[in-house]
Amino acid sequence: MKRNKIIGIALISILIGINSYAQKNKYTIDAGKVPACTHVHLDDFPHHKAVPIIKGWGGMAVDINNAPAGTDFTPLLHGLENNHCQVPHWGYIIEGSIKVMYEDGSEELFAKGEAFFMKPGHTGIVLEDLFLVSFSPEDAMEELIKHIEKRVDELNSSSASK
Known part of the structure; x- marks a missing residue:
């Protein structure tokens, strides 16, 4: 129960942060376009995607990321x-x-129990087996996922030909 309260508080804080960042950088959250069902279970995420994502949250997308330690x-x-x-x-x-790691050379460590904001211009390396949930602008995530899926195919093709 305590863990659920902590997660709930963190998600509310994240959504407030999303709204203020959205206004500053012209990302728009449209509460009128939020689905009737405003919650999802982990089992509802697609399992066949490189990045499991659910769209249609008022201009935002929610995704989960499971990655083992060492993933770059x-x-x-x-x-x-x-x-x-x-x-x-x-x-x-x-x-x-x-x-x-950010383009400007700065680095941050995000760890269990922390809410985060990952600014544009980043990459990352998983230090400990990772399980996270994140919210991102839907249109930008769609483009990112297309790119990632293309890269996964390219990387799989090049390793298969060796």
Whole structure:
């Protein structure tokens, strides 16, 4: 019960942060376009995608990320602007930790129990088996996911030909 309260408080804080960032950087959350069902279970996320995502949350998308320790997201971002993800993410680390590296050379560590904002221009390396939930602008996430799925196919093709 305590864990659920902590997660609830973190998600409310994240959504407030999303709203203020959205206004500043012209991301728009449209509460009129939020679905009638405003909650999802982990089992509701697609299991066949590189990034399990559910769209239609008033201009935002919610995704979950499970990645083992040692996962480096950098190869998946190759070909994007500055080879870094340019999509902002707000989220909560349920398990594990990730080191996030930004284009400007700065780094942050996000760990279990922390709400986070991952600014545009980032990549990351998973330090401990990671399980997180994040919210991001829907249109930007759709483009990012297309790129990641293309990169996964390219990387799988190149490793299969060796």
